[in-house]
Amino acid sequence: SQTIHQWPATLVQPVGSPLSLECTVEGTSNPNLYWYRQAAGRGLQLLFYSVGIGQISSEVPQNLSASRPQDRQFILSSKKLLLSDSGFYLCAWSLFGQPQHFGDGTRLSIL
Amino acid sequence: SQQGEEDPQALSIQEGENATMNCSYKTSINNLQWYRQNSGRGLVHLILIRSNEREKHSGRLRVTLDTSKKSSSLLITASRAADTASYFCATDAGNAGNMLTFGGGTRLMVKP
Numbered sequence: 001s002q003t004i005h006q007w008p009a010t011l012v013q014p015v016g017s018p019l020s021l022e023c024t025v026e027g028t029s030n031p032n033l034y035w036y037r038q039a040a041g042r043g044l045q046l047l048f049y050s051v052g053i054g055q056i057s058s059e060v061p062q063n064l065s066a067s068r069p070q071d072r073q074f075i076l077s078s079k080k081l082l083l084s085d086s087g088f089y090l091c092a093w094s095l096f097g098q099p100q101h102f103g104d105g106t107r108l109s110i111l
Numbered sequence: 112s113q114q115g116e117e118d119p120q121a122l123s124i125q126e127g128e129n130a131t132m133n134c135s136y137k138t139s140i141n142n143l144q145w146y147r148q149n150s151g152r153g154l155v156h157l158i159l160i161r162s163n164e165r166e167k168h169s170g171r172l173r174v175t176l177d178t179s180k181k182s183s184s185l186l187i188t189a190s191r192a193a194d195t196a197s198y199f200c201a202t203d204a205g206n207a208g209n210m211l212t213f214g215g216g217t218r219l220m221v222k223p
Contacts, residue, residue, distance in 0.1 A: 006153075032208050032209055034208075034210075041218075042215055042216070043199060043213040043214050043215040043216050044154075044199070044213040046210060046211070046212075049208045049210055050208075051207065051208050057207075057208065059210075088151075090153055090154070092153075092154075094209055096209060097141075097142075097209065098209075099144055099156035099159050100144075100154075100156065100209075100211060101156065102153035102154045102155070103153050104152055104153045105151070105152065105153050107151070
């Protein structure tokens with residue numbers, strides 16, 4: 001069966017520090033991969049998606065970047081965090097035409 | 112921008128009652144999906160309904176889709192305290208990467 005791992009679960013970082021959140025998927029090949037951000041009490045905002053290794057599409061201009069160095073690995077990064085980067089970050093995967101499957105999320109607090 | 116908009120934003124009912132949540136969207140879709148999110152957790156897929164379907168059932172869940180009105184509803188029958196969660200609709204417009212556009216969600220509280 002397929003599983004998705006996302007870590008860390010919580011993270012507290014100072015303004016201006018770098019960020020690296022990792023997401024890995026097991027049990028499937030060539031999935032679509034997604035990074036979302038969710039503000040408190042709100043819906044999900046799609047940040048990046050990837051349909052293959054090295055293929056990244058960005059949905060909103062921002063202080064973040066994403067990379068897909070391996071088929072089932074998706075990384076969200078920032079060189080210098082801003083206060084506005086605080087939020088709940090969710091990784092998800094899907095196969096074509098199928099529902100998305102989400103990780104448990106990372107709660108990022110910027111101080 | 113969010114295509115799906117849920118209504119109501121919050122709903123409080125007693126255990127055993129039915130809960131109905133509505134979703135409206137703006138553009139044509141391939142399918143519409145409903146997800147559930149427990150507090151502080153990831154989303155869990157509940158039901159996918161395709162644009163050529165009008166109604167779908169899964170256990171105590173019933174989803175309808177009216178493409179002429181660009182709206183969908185999720186009915187949870189005989190609710191339980193464990194159904195307390197946020198519920199989101201999401202639309203798949205058939206774009207590259209199967210991107211979903213999520214609504215703002217309905218926060219459901221079921222009181223025991």
